[in-house]
Amino acid sequence: MKKGINIWSFPQGTVKESLTLAKKAGFEGVELALNGEGELSMQSGERELLEIRKTAEELGLSLYSLSCGLCWDYRLSDDDPAMRVKAKDMIKKQIDTAKILGADTVLVIPGVVNVEFSHPEVKVAYDVVYDRALEGLSELKEYAEGARVNIGLENVWNKFLLSPMEMRDFIDRIGSDYVGSYLDIGNTMYCSYPEDWVRILGKRIKKIHFKDYRLQAGGLHGFVDLLAGDVDYPEVIRALGEIGYTDWVSAEMIPNYKHHTDAIIYNTSYAMDRILGRK
Numbered sequence: 001m002k003k004g005i006n007i008w009s010f011p012q013g014t015v016k017e018s019l020t021l022a023k024k025a026g027f028e029g030v031e032l033a034l035n036g037e038g039e040l041s042m043q044s045g046e047r048e049l050l051e052i053r054k055t056a057e058e059l060g061l062s063l064y065s066l067s068c069g070l071c072w073d074y075r076l077s078d079d080d081p082a083m084r085v086k087a088k089d090m091i092k093k094q095i096d097t098a099k100i101l102g103a104d105t106v107l108v109i110p111g112v113v114n115v116e117f118s119h120p121e122v123k124v125a126y127d128v129v130y131d132r133a134l135e136g137l138s139e140l141k142e143y144a145e146g147a148r149v150n151i152g153l154e155n156v157w158n159k160f161l162l163s164p165m166e167m168r169d170f171i172d173r174i175g176s177d178y179v180g181s182y183l184d185i186g187n188t189m190y191c192s193y194p195e196d197w198v199r200i201l202g203k204r205i206k207k208i209h210f211k212d213y214r215l216q217a218g219g220l221h222g223f224v225d226l227l228a229g230d231v232d233y234p235e236v237i238r239a240l241g242e243i244g245y246t247d248w249v250s251a252e253m254i255p256n257y258k259h260h261t262d263a264i265i266y267n268t269s270y271a272m273d274r275i276l277g278r279k
Contacts, residue, residue, distance in 0.1 A: 001240070002248045003272050004029040004064060006209070009253035010265065015039050016055050021262060025269040029062030031207075031250045032101065034094050036070055042093055049100040064248050065105040065152070065182075065207050066098040072119070076136035077111035077129040077160075084136060091140055095149045105150040105206050107182045110137060110170070113159035129160055134173060141176035152182030152206040155197070162191060164200035171204050180204040184252070185231060186211025186223060194231060198239035205245060209252045210272065223254050225264070226271035233275045249276070 005027050010018040015032070022030050032052070035041045040052065056063050074087040094106045111133030114123045137151065144151045153161075153171065161167045171180055181201045185194040185208065198205070212229030213222045227233070251268045273279040 002028050004248045004250040006031045006250050006252040007033050019059055023059045025265045029064045031065045033067040053101050063101045063103050066103050067107040068094050071109035075112050077124055077132045092143055095147050098149050099147050105152045107154050108151050110153045111160050137174050141179050144178040150206045151179045154182040155184055155187050164197040180206040182207050184209040186213045189213040195235045195239040202243045208249045210249050211252050
């Protein structure tokens with residue numbers, strides 16, 4: 001498996017500064033994120049994107065996947081049809097951006113029943129979310145296939161697709177080799193076990209996020225540094241070996257910018273080496 005890290009793990013700064021730190025800390029690649037504005041955004045043109053790609057290549061880093069926090073605001077399951085169209089357009093832009101950067105996967109939130117920490121006032125019926133997400137992704141799969149960029153559906157705290165069997169069957173209903181799972185290990189912990197997700201999803205897994213979670217803390221406070229929580233990483237690695245997964249695993253940390261130093265990046269790199277059996 002290849003060792004990467006998500007851009008949201010870094011201190012606030014430029015993309016180049018984050019890439020440089022990632023290289024110094026021993027990462028092989030970085031998962032960037034498409035934003036509403038800024039250096040890498042919906043407004044970024046090909047010239048700007050190629051400059052970012054060039055910077056990564058000069059550092060010897062891969063840009064293998066592309067996240068997007070805008071999925072919480074523009075949802076495929078929104079009650080407003082116009083917002084659902086905007087969500088699809090955003091994902092198409094994400095795919096286009098990933099292709100220029102050289103990434104083969106985009107991270108997508110398939111639908112949202114409710115998210116307490118983001119939009120607590122919004123609630124959409126589960127079956128309605130399912131139908132709208134299935135419809136939207138069934139349309140988007142052709143765009144992904146044309147670009148040869150995978151859509152990875154992340155399991156997040158959206159009160160939707162709550163089990164690995166449901167995620168598996170949802171992906172199979174879409175019916176495309178370019179639509180699969182972006183499995184977040186830590187996100188499974190509040191109601192299940194990540195090794196079960198690995199074994200059940202199998203070859204449908206496109207990319208993986210490494211996080212850790214302390215069950216006793218609960219809520220968002222439960223997310224802790226790698227190897228400081230309750231994820232049974234030896235069992236996760238055994239499960240990944242069983243399904244023959246050899247693609248990217250990305251650390252996705254939640255830094256504290258008030259007291260944050262570069263240490264979390266170096267500590268995360270070391271922890272990932274231990275998890276992957278490199279040290």
